[in-house]
Amino acid sequence: MTAIRIMTYSVGECRGADGRVEPERIVTVVKETTPDVLAVQDLATTTLPDQLDYLARRLGMRAYSAPQAPGCAWLAYAPLKGVQGYDLGQGGCLLRADLDIDGKRLHLLNLRLTAERSARQRQIATLVGPDLLGDRSLTCATLLLGDFADTFWGAGNLALNLHLKKAVRSFWRGTYPAFLPLIDRDRAYYRGHLQILDSRIPRNAAARQACRHLPLIVTVEVTDPRTFLRTEKLKRSRMEVAPG
Structure with missing residues (x-):
């Protein structure tokens, strides 16, 4: 099975620790970690x-976004499918995409919540509700x-922990603020036939200067025994329907 390296990065409009907006510094951090x-x-x-x-041009990756999830995006070398944005209300949003890995399907959910406590609780309630994590199609x-x-x-x-498993359980896992990540x-959460092979947080000088957050990288492997074939790979049946 193929392992996939996935990074999450809250870039703060590419504004660095010195207050300057320089997307190239984000490019440098991503290139050093080489996520898929x-x-x-x-x-x-x-x-x-x-x-x-x-970012897409400098990294040579395909970009995916949706108007319902402003500020959130996917960048990937392999094609993503089913890209859809969701407005969680009061500044929160989610961008969904599906990745096929050797015939195995992985649902990817890119989330941004807001800091205000009551708004955040409502956003999480929507997230775990029937239209998103509670959707039986996932x-x-x-x-x-x-x-x-x-x-x-x-x-x-608590609601998140009831529905998902935390992907990173190391003691030192702070990503914010970048200069003193406490x-x-x-974070990353998962469920289903997925194995977390590795996780790490770059803490070098470039990452600390690029923006207020450090990135988190997880390496995963889909262990689902089922295979999901593309339509064009399905062989046509030789059976014919009898008239009448």
Whole structure:
């Protein structure tokens, strides 16, 4: 089976520790870690040049976004399918995509929540509701990652832990603020036939200077025994329907 390296990165409109907006510093951090798929949050959506387009061109990756999830995007070398944005209300959003790995399906969910406690709880309630994580069509391995915007453990985290497993359980997992990462705002959760092979947080000087968050990288492997064939791979049946 093929292992996939996936990064989540809340880039803060590409504004570095010195206050300057320099997307190239984000490019440098990503290139050093070489992810196969990148989940980005908090991209600038009203400035030119377009930050998503810039990152895609400099990294040589395909970009995926949706108007319902402003500031969030997927960047990937392999094609993603079923890309759809969801507005969670009060600044929260989610961008879904599906990745096929050697015939195995992986549901990818790129999340951005807001820091205000009551709004965050409502956003998580929507997230675990019947239209998203509770949707019965999400039958394959699922990986949820992004900026969870929390400082302290709260009731919303309990709801997440009831539905998903935390992908990173190491003691030192802080990603925020980058210069002194004490808070694990940037996290990954999973469910289904998925194995977490590795996780790490780059803490070098480049990552600390690029923006206010450090990225989180998880290496995963889909262990689902089922195979999902593309339509064009299905052989046509030789059986014919008898008239009448």
